[in-house]
Structure formats: C-alpha cells, structure tokens
Amino acid sequence: MASQHYHELLLLSTLLFVFISLSTQSHETLVFPVRKDPTTLQYITGIYQRTPLVPVKLLVDIGSGFMWVNCENHYISSSYRPAQCNSKECALAESFTCNTCNDSPRPNCNNNTCGLFPENSIINLSTTGDVIDDVVLFRSIHGNFATVPHFLFSCGSNNLMEGLASGVQGVAGFGRTKIGIPTQLSSVFNIHPQFALCLSSSPSSNGFIFVGNGGNYKLAPGIDVSSSLMRTPLIINPVSTGGVSFEGETSPEYFIGVSSIKIDGKAMKINTTLLEIDDEGVGGTKISTVTPFTIMERSIYKAVTRAFIKAAEAKKMKSVASVKPFKTCFSSESIKSTRVGPDVPIIDLVLGSEDVYWRVFGANSMVEVKEKEVVCLGLVDGGLSPRTSIVIGGLQLENNFLEFDLGVMLYPPTSLPEFLNRMRWRLTWHFLISF
Structure with missing residues (x-):
C-alpha cells in the first residue's frame, strides 16, 4: 500500500497570486520563471547550459524524476562529461543500465556510460538516454546566476520532441528522486530541499518555481502565509x-x-x-x-x-x-x-x-x-x-x-518527537488563491 510516513502538505486558500517576497537567511533561493504556452497549454521554463552557454527551453514536469535535454539537436559543449558505469554518479541516478555506442563519441553516444529512460509525458513515450553532467546556470531571486559545474541529467532524442511546445528541448523534472532538480540544487548549494510552484493562467505573464526557501513567503502588504495553512500528508x-x-x-x-x-x-x-x-x-x-x-x-x-x-x-x-x-x-x-x-x-x-x-x-x-x-x-x-x-x-x-518540502524525505527523523515536530513544519504544500 502507499506510504504516508514523514510527508505533509499545507494548504492555504486565497485567489490570484499578487506578489510574494521571500525572506532567506544564509543561503540562496533559486527561481525558475514559468510561462504558459497558449497553443499547447504547457508550462515552459528555461535554463542556461553547456560551454559556451546557450539558453534551453524545458517543459515543467513536477512528476518527472530528472531533467533531460535533447542531445541529438546540436548539443555542442566542451564541458559535458558522461557518467561512467558503476560510478557514484550512476549510483546517485539509480541507473541499472550500461550503454555502448559504436559511433564517434558525443553526448548520448559514449561507451561504458550508464543510462536512464527519459520520458515525454505529453505523448507517453520513453527512450534510452545516457546520464551525463554539464555546466548549468540557474537564476537567483536576487537577479544573479548560480552555477552548477556538474549538474546530472539524461540525454533525450529527436523522437521525444513530438508534442512539445515550439522551441522546447527537454523536460525540467522536479520529481522525488536523488537527481530531481530540487534535490540536486539542495545538495550543491546547501539550501533547504523544497520547491514552491505558482503557475500563471495568462500566457502574457510569468509564473514561478522557487527552489530552496525555508517557507518564508509573504504576500504584499506583509501578509505571512504560514499563519493560515492546513496540512495533509503527501503519499508515496x-x-x-x-x-x-x-x-x-x-x-x-x-x-x-x-x-x-x-x-x-x-x-x-x-x-x-x-x-x-x-x-x-x-x-x-x-x-x-x-x-x-x-x-x-x-x-x-x-x-x-x-x-x-x-x-x-x-x-x-x-x-x-x-x-x-x-x-x-x-x-x-x-x-x-x-x-x-x-x-x-x-x-x-x-x-x-x-x-x-x-x-x-x-x-x-x-x-x-x-x-x-x-x-x-x-x-x-x-x-x-x-x-x-x-x-x-x-x-x-x-x-x-503550492510548496513541496522534501526535507523529511531526505533526512528521516530519528525519534517520535522529532517526527512530530517535522510534521508540523516540514513537507509542506500551501495553495493560495486570490485577493
């Protein structure tokens, strides 16, 4: 049966997201602008990746366990590195396959490289793909960029592009895995392992995904959402x-x-x-x-x-x-x-x-x-x-x-009092509706 242990979700009802100020203490909060594609109704975000850096548009899929990018469509980078079979990177990705390629080496064509199965959830199609790492830049809420020199992801192929919005070259996976975007960024930047989602209904204005804030979200003019939350378990x-x-x-x-x-x-x-x-x-x-x-x-x-x-x-x-x-x-x-x-x-x-x-x-x-x-x-x-x-x-x-706090998943409590305390403040999911 499904497990409900160590997971909790918080809810708040209001409508039309107006403004959120984030209060961070010692570490950065990262932000992914999200735009709704008017033709496909898909939610699209973007990153900078590779050496030299190029912008890459990605489909937002909170249920996908990892990020994948089309490596067949002019993926050129001097900093990419395939994950060697039986390496710590492959163990982190929980890969059970070891790929070979008889062509000249390039992204998604390397020998002794572990693999995953990137999926296009729009058309329900999966293929095999190498696990590689490369330079990725993520936006900070303070306007600067945070660099990850070795961000793990999988390579997709041209046949996975079907059904995706124009210009999209892969998927931003925020799922509950060790190489999901929130978990990797939490580890790299020593930030709280959680992400918060606010999708805009208008194709002309951005929504956002925040990664790493410790739940310090306030609505203008200074309304703290944490005082108006309900809780329910997240289920595995x-x-x-x-x-x-x-x-x-x-x-x-x-x-x-x-x-x-x-x-x-x-x-x-x-x-x-x-x-x-x-x-x-x-x-x-x-x-x-x-x-x-x-x-x-x-x-x-x-x-x-x-x-x-x-x-x-x-x-x-x-x-x-x-x-x-x-x-x-x-x-x-x-x-x-x-x-x-x-x-x-x-x-x-x-x-x-x-x-x-x-x-x-x-x-x-x-x-x-x-x-x-x-x-x-x-x-x-x-x-x-x-x-x-x-x-x-x-x-x-x-x-x-909506806020998904993964902290309890990654660091299980060692005692009942600690568990109850975390259940009060962790694994959260708030939803706001308008003013």
Missing part, C-alpha cells in the same frame, strides 16, 4: 508510474489523499476504493503540470458532473451543448462574475479530515469558450480503469501557490 506511490521502470522502484510523482468530494458543501457517493493506491500502484490522486485539465475516472467524473449540474440549476445556470473535450457546459450569459471567477458551484476535494480541503472556485473550475459564449466545467472523463483515479491538472493549479 509504491510502484513507479513511469513509462519504463524496475521492480521495487517507487513513483517520483506527488500524490495526495483525497477522501471525498463535495459540491457546494454536499458530499457525493463515489467508490472510495478508487481514491486509494493499491499494491499495484493503481488509483489515488496525483498532481500534474503536464495535464491541462483535471482528469477523473469515469464513475467519479459522472458523480461530480451530475452533482455540479444539479447545483448549477439551483443557480439558474443554463446548460448548453458540450464543447470537446468538455461535456458539461453552460451559457456565459447565465453566469455572474465574482472576484474568484464565475459564480458557479464550489468543488471541495476533502483531504482526509473534513477540516482539510482543496477548494476549487470558478476561476479554477471553468473554461471560457469565447467564440461560443460558453463556459465549461474544466474536468475530463478519464475512462474506466485508469492508472490514477484523479489527476489534478494545470487549470486547477493556476494562480495557486
């Missing part, structure tokens, strides 16, 4: 959800324990066993930055949409024909606007306790189809027997502030 799926995996490998993705769903405060009847992760790694709820809209197993989806339509009728919302990929749509003229988006029924994902919930207002539940003067419920039918019962997607994440 015991079975890898990647395209290629090995026996005993756990998933690098982030799961949470949804126990029930409410529409306007009323709980729905659903098969709660679907909300649990079984011994085969099937079921549960995960958070995804590569899924544009939340996907639900069919019976859960039907229960939610039925309850939503019933609550919408009470608000005199007028149903209209569906607009793919959505099935539940309404006339824009029949819906009022509020500071938290369209005035529609509120969806609550209850997280274990009735007092802890992820509240989804209209801004994060509805999709506007302007040319048809229609708004649709931004949920997608995931069909029968999907691998994961609920996948919380980008629309529901946007303009929310």
